[in-house]
Structure formats: C-alpha cells, structure tokens
Amino acid sequence: MKTAVLGAGLSGLSAGYYLLRRFGKPLTIYEALPRVGGWVRSENRKDGNFIFESGPRTIRPVGEAGANTLELVEELKLAVKPIPRSHVAARNRMLYAKGQLCLLPNGPKGLFGVLPPFTKPLYKALLRDLFTKSTPVKTGDESIYSFVERRFGKEIADYAISPMICGICAGNAQEISVRFLMEGLFEKEQKYGGVLKGTLYALFQNKEKDSKEGLFAQGQPKLYTQALQEKWAMYGLQGGLEILPRTMRKYLVERDVNVQLSNECRNLSFNSSGAQMTIKDAEVPVEHVVSALPAHKLAPLVKQQHPSLCAELLEIPYVDVVVVNLQFQGNLLKQDGFGLLVPPVEKLPILGVIFDSCCFDMGGNTILTVMMGGHWFEQWFGNRPSQKQILDLATSHVQKILQISEEPKFSRIHTLHKCIPQYTVGHKRRVESIRNYIKFFKLPLSLCGAAYDGVGINDVILSARRQVEAMQ
Numbered sequence: 300m301k302t303a304v305l306g307a308g309l310s311g312l313s314a315g316y317y318l319l320r321r322f323g324k325p326l327t328i329y330e331a332l333p334r335v336g337g338w339v340r341s342e343n344r345k346d347g348n349f350i351f352e353s354g355p356r357t358i359r360p361v362g363e364a365g366a367n368t369l370e371l372v373e374e375l376k377l378a379v380k381p382i383p384r385s386h387v388a389a390r391n392r393m394l395y396a397k398g399q400l401c402l403l404p405n406g407p408k409g410l411f412g413v414l415p416p417f418t419k420p421l422y423k424a425l426l427r428d429l430f431t432k433s434t435p436v437k438t439g440d441e442s443i444y445s446f447v448e449r450r451f452g453k454e455i456a457d458y459a460i461s462p463m464i465c466g467i468c469a470g471n472a473q474e475i476s477v478r479f480l481m482e483g484l485f486e487k488e489q490k491y492g493g494v495l496k497g498t499l500y501a502l503f504q505n506k507e508k509d510s511k512e513g514l515f516a517q518g519q520p521k522l523y524t525q526a527l528q529e530k531w532a533m534y535g536l537q538g539g540l541e542i543l544p545r546t547m548r549k550y551l552v553e554r555d556v557n558v559q560l561s562n563e564c565r566n567l568s569f570n571s572s573g574a575q576m577t578i579k580d581a582e583v584p585v586e587h588v589v590s591a592l593p594a595h596k597l598a599p600l601v602k603q604q605h606p607s608l609c610a611e612l613l614e615i616p617y618v619d620v621v622v623v624n625l626q627f628q629g630n631l632l633k634q635d636g637f638g639l640l641v642p643p644v645e646k647l648p649i650l651g652v653i654f655d656s657c658c659f660d661m662g663g664n665t666i667l668t669v670m671m672g673g674h675w676f677e678q679w680f681g682n683r684p685s686q687k688q689i690l691d692l693a694t695s696h697v698q699k700i701l702q703i704s705e706e707p708k709f710s711r712i713h714t715l716h717k718c719i720p721q722y723t724v725g726h727k728r729r730v731e732s733i734r735n736y737i738k739f740f741k742l743p744l745s746l747c748g749a750a751y752d753g754v755g756i757n758d759v760i761l762s763a764r765r766q767v768e769a770m771q
C-alpha cells in the first residue's frame with residue numbers, strides 16, 4: 300500500500316515507524332518545515348554546557364502509553380536520564396499563591412495538616428465528596444472545574460486543579476472537559492454517587508482493568524521494567540528531547556522511508572482509488588493518508604471537498620504559549636524542585652516556571668523556563684509586546700517569586716502559536732464525530748497527534764500506533 304504521512308512531529312514520525320513495521324514501504328512523510336520534531340526543540344549551548352527546551356523536556360513512564368514510548372526509546376538505543384521518585388524534582392512541586400511560594404503535598408501525610416495556600420486539611424475535601432449527593436450530568440460532560448468544585452469544593456478547584464490544567468495544557472479549567480484528566484472519577488461519581496464511593500466499590504468488585512491485557516500482554520519492554528524497578532517518576536534524554544525526533548528520522552531514512560522536509564501539503568481530496576495531495580504545487584496520488592497535523596492545519600486542506608469535516612476540525616481550539624528560557628550563573632535557587640505553577644485566580648501574567656537545572660545537570664548554571672499566555676494569551680500579549688517587554692515580564696516575576704536579584708546571563712524567547720489543543724467540554728464526542736464522518740464516507744484517512752487522543756508525548760506516539768494498527 301502506498302501511504303503518506305502528513306507532519307513530521309513526534310506523532311507523524313511515530314506513524315512512519317509503525318507503518319514501516321506493519322506494512323513496509325513505500326512510505327513518504329511530508330513536513331512543511333525544514334526540520335523534524337514539531338514542538339519538540341532543544342537548543343544545546345555547548346559553551347555553557349546547558350540545554351534550553353522550548354517544548355517538552357520530560358516524559359512520564361506511566362501505564363501502557365508510557366511503556367510504549369519506552370519501547371520506542373529502547374529500539375532507537377537512546378540514552379535516558381531517569382528522575383526517580385525520590386529525586387527532589389519528583390518530590391517538590393510548588394504553587395505561587397497569596398504572595399508566597401507553597402510546597403504542594405506529595406504523600407498521604409500531606410492530607411492532614413493545613414498547608415498554604417489551602418485553608419483546611421485536604422482530607423476534608425475527601426469527606427465532602429463522601430457526603431455530597433451526586434448530580435446527574437445529562438450531557439455526559441462538564442468542565443473539570445465544575446466537577447471538582449461540586450465534589451471537593453472551590454478551594455481545591457482553584458488551587459489544585461486549575462494550576463494543574465495550566466501545567467498540562469495551559470488551559471482554563473472552567474472550559475476543559477472533565478474527561479480530559481478525570482474521566483474515571485467522573486464516571487464513578489455518575490454511577491455510584493461519589494468519587495470515593497465509586498473507587499471503593501470498584502476495588503471491592505475488582506472491576507479495574509486487568510493490567511495483563513493490552514499492548515504488552517506478551518511481555519513489557521525491558522526499559523519499562525527497569526523504570527518500574529527503579530521507580531522513575533519521569534525521564535529526559537541525553538542531549539535534550541529533540542534527540543528523539545532526530546533519531547526517528549535517521550532510523551526511518553536508513554530504512555528507505557522518504558522523509559520530505561520543506562514539503563507542505565496544501566490540499567487533500569479523496570477519490571475512488573485513494574487520496575490526492577497537493578504537495579507544494581505538485582499533485583501526488585496515494586492509497587492512504589495518515590494525518591499527524593494539528594486539527595487547525597488539516598481543516599483547510601479538506602475544506603474544498605469536505606466543508607463539514609473542516610468545520611468540525613476547527614471546533615478544536617488551540618492556545619498560544621510564550622516560553623522564555625533563562626540562564627543564570629551559579630546555583631541561585633533557595634528551594635529545589637520541578638518548578639512552580641501560578642493558579643489563574645492569582646491573575647498574574649505567568650503560568651509557571653520549570654526549574655530545568657533541578658531536573659538535569661546544567662553545568663552549574665541555574666536554568667529556568669517561564670511559561671506565559673495559554674488561555675490568557677490575548678489578555679497579556681494581545682497588544683504584541685516587544686521581545687524586551689516579554690523578557691522583562693518573565694525576569695521580573697522570576698526575580699520577585701524566587702528572590703533572585705541577578706539579571707539572566709543569556710535568554711531565549713519563543714512564542715508558540717497554536718501549540719496546545721484544548722480538550723474543551725464535548726471534546727470526546729467531537730473527536731468521535733470526526734472519526735465517524737471519515738468512516739461513513741470511507742475516506743482513506745487516519746488521524747493521529749495531539750488534537751485527538753491526549754496532549755502529551757506518550758499520547759501522541761500511542762495515538763499513531765493505534766491508528767496504524769486500525770488500518771485495513
């Protein structure tokens with residue numbers, strides 16, 4: 300089968316990898332930019348022995364999706380940099396709220412004390428769930444904020460869930476679907492009348508999914524076993540995360556997969572013998588297309604022939620994120636950890652700060668990444684501030700929150716337009732409807748990538764695998 304993949308981000312390269320494994324060649328991957336990797340980008344500063352990541356830097360080795368990524372990492376023979384659960388970066392996550400830096404609880408003990416910014420012990424939120432009647436949600440979905448507020452109270456919604464949503468998709472918890480992160484808990488509440496009740500009932504009935512089912516029933520990847528034994532909380536890659544897409548490209552090219560950079564797809568239509576792509580100005584026929592493009596990039600390609608598919612794809616919103624990498628000389632952090640998040644109720648222009656130099660060795664420098672914008676991008680950056688204004692905003696907040704008086708020695712600013720899809724209320728139905736449309740019209744088109752089945756690295760790699768496995 301002659302297949303084309305659109306997009307050489309992590310999902311497109313993964314689709315290429317799984318297509319090659321399942322069907323062999325001929326196979327071409329078309330990428331608009333002169334590089335692979337999409338949002339994964341690492342700048343290695345050899346002069347200072349540190350790395351600036353403008354996208355992801357760590358991966359979680361959790362569950363089937365985590366095991367699947369580790370299988371790929373193992374096949375590519377990449378050197379991993381594990382962060383065990385005992386590491387300070389795995390234990391310490393902070394919030395900047397009510398004018399102070401607050402360490403988040405990271406174990407059952409933390410349930411019983413009163414830890415700022417919370418005003419009550421957290422176990423009280425669990426009791427609230429136990430004694431609160433469930434509210435049937437007829438539409439089958441609601442925002443994660445309203446679910447958490449109903450079950451656990453406003454304080455948990457404002458100071459635990461809202462910043463967490465910022466730290467995953469830079470989104471507003473009041474718009475993000477409960478099914479994005481808490482599908483299981485939501486369903487337990489709807490079925491058994493409460494989250495705790497449902498959890499206990501499921502445990503008692505032993506109805507939780509058998510871990511021996513699924514992709515790795517025949518044996519899990521060695522690296523995943525190692526991650527479990529050594530209790531990794533997360534890991535990075537030697538040389539920065541961009542080594543992953545770069546090595547995938549090399550792996551594919553060495554096996555005669557055609558990876559065409561600077562070759563944007565400009566139109567996509569379907570006929571009785573397959574699909575017709577316009578690549579730059581050339582017409583290219585293929586039998587099947589795997590799109591690993593962001594939904595808003597695929598939409599205009601199918602608009603002419605399938606306007607309603609285009610409209611549904613455009614219903615998946617995206618947000619812009621400003622990423623500012625900062626290098627300071629020496630170790631300036633008073634409290635080590637993964638980083639800090641700022642709850643949106645604080646109404647500050649920053650979403651969070653990652654302490655890169657606590658996660659990985661950065662040559663004795665303090666390396667910080669400030670993330671800003673997201674759902675609130677227009678509010679803070681709508682008037683298109685200059686690079687200097689952006690840098691000043693990031694630096695002044697870092698200096699105030701972390702009490703750093705020095706100026707950064709080196710910095711980088713990236714404005715990432717439409718970089719993270721928002722799984723707003725109704726997302727699951729929207730994706731089902733898009734895939735049903737494709738099925739109904741028997742289009743030789745598969746969809747993978749961050750727009751549909753999860754926004755993290757593990758999700759987009761697994762999404763590519765599942766789509767390839769579902770191909771006839």
Ligand SMILES: Cc1cc2nc3c(=O)[nH]c(=O)nc-3n(C[C@H](O)[C@H](O)[C@H](O)COP(=O)(O)OP(=O)(O)OC[C@H]3O[C@@H](n4cnc5c(N)ncnc54)[C@H](O)[C@@H]3O)c2cc1C
Nearest residue numbers: 306308309310330331337338354355564748749754755756
């Ligand atoms: C700031 C930030 C931090 C993140 N942190 C983490 C993290 O810590 N952990 C984690 O697991 N995940 C993280 N993520 C998410 C992770 O980066 C994404 O899940 C992943 O990179 C998405 O990959 P993708 O292939 O689906 O999409 P993309 O990376 O968007 O790739 C799509 C590709 O398609 C190309 N393209 C677009 N239009 C066309 C066209 N018409 N023709 C051909 N090619 C086209 C693009 O140039 C791009 O290369 C983060 C993301 C961001 C933005």
Ligand SMILES: C=Cc1c2[nH]c(c1C)Cc1[nH]c(c(CCC(=O)O)c1C)Cc1[nH]c(c(C)c1CCC(=O)O)Cc1[nH]c(c(C)c1C=C)C2
Nearest residue numbers: 392465466467468469638639640650651652653670754755
């Ligand atoms: C402040 C902005 C962001 C930070 N990271 C991201 C954004 C938008 C993006 C992101 N972070 C994670 C993922 C992957 C999710 C997954 O499915 O694995 C993505 C796309 C991982 C993550 N980072 C934080 C949390 C709570 C998570 C979820 C998984 C986990 O618990 O490890 C916390 C966090 N993110 C950022 C900061 C500053 C921060 C906490 C201190 C930045």
